[in-house]
Amino acid sequence: xxxxxxxxxxxxxxxxxxxxxxxxxxxxxxxxxxxxxxxxxxxxxxxxxxxxxxxxxxxxxxxxxxxxxxxxxxxxxxxxxxxxxxxxxxxxxxxxxxxxxxxxxxxxxxxx
Numbered sequence: 001x002x003x004x005x006x007x008x009x010x011x012x013x014x015x016x017x018x019x020x021x022x023x024x025x026x027x028x029x030x031x032x033x034x035x036x037x038x039x040x041x042x043x044x045x046x047x048x049x050x051x052x053x054x055x056x057x058x059x060x061x062x063x064x065x066x067x068x069x070x071x072x073x074x075x076x077x078x079x080x081x082x083x084x085x086x087x088x089x090x091x092x093x094x095x096x097x098x099x100x101x102x103x104x105x106x107x108x109x110x111x112x
Contacts, residue, residue: 049057080086 077086
């Protein structure tokens with residue numbers, strides 16, 4: 001099954017990378033409830049997230065917002081098939097299938 005990634009994640013990645021290079025994205029320090037120090041100087045617990053972890057967290061949040069299936073598109077294609085108005089480019093479909101098969105064969109041959 002082939003999934004199409006929707007949204008503007010490419011520009012999000014570029015913006016995060018640019019912010020990282022310019023120093024706008026830094027590390028974040030979160031202190032939990034156990035990190036309070038007493039007068040006796042108790043140990044503190046500290047969690048540091050790297051720039052990469054911050055980017056991954058942001059990207060995951062954006063990806064979680066995207067629907068898994070574009071229901072409106074699926075319904076429109078179903079309706080077009082049902083009423084006979086769905087046009088299919090047979091040559092293009094055959095080319096795509098042959099290309100996909102070629103990719104599969106090359107992966108099998110290379111042992112990946």
